[in-house]
Amino acid sequence: METAAVARVARDAGVPYVGFRGVSDGGGDPLGLPGFPAQFFAYYRLSADNAAAxxxxxxxxxxxHDASIAAPARVERVTSSRSHVEAACDWERAASLACAGARAPRAVTRGVARACGFLATPAAASPGSTQxxxxxxxxxxxxxxxxxxxxxxxxGPEAGCRKALVNALETRAATR
Structure with a gap:
């Protein structure tokens, strides 16, 4: 349901989009888990791992097929916050190798999700607007x-990872 909704918005905005569904949310539970919240947390992680793979x-x-996706030939300064959404929302992985496998506390991930939501709002799709x-x-x-x-x-994460994540968040806050 969410994948289809994002695909429609991307299509309407003329943005290329590929969605990967990590697991089906259909009936039946092959793991035999006792329902919410056990199923949610097990399948949330499984879905993320499957989609990433x-x-x-x-x-x-x-x-x-298209070698240009491997790495950009040159990097231009990005000035629109819309352009940062993907990288910004992958902050735990992008911050540092010290954070491999680390998880930030829920209050932090909730704040990041809010920030990503603000950047991804339809209002942010009109460059230069008040919205x-x-x-x-x-x-x-x-x-x-x-x-x-x-x-x-x-x-939360170990000291090295924590420092890298705080730096990544502060840098992101300072970036337009």
């Missing part, structure tokens, strides 16, 4: 709040 395999195969500015401002505040939450968190 599928996307990686797809890109590995597609690069033979885009408002969405960007709200996203910056959400990034800052997530960085503060991680700094204050009692639990």
């Amino acid at each position: 599928t996307a990686t395999a797809f890109l590995a195969a597609w690069v033979e 885009e500015e408002k969405a960007a401002r709200r996203a910056r505040k959400a990034w800052q709040k997530a960085a503060r939450a991680l700094t204050r968190a009692q639990r």
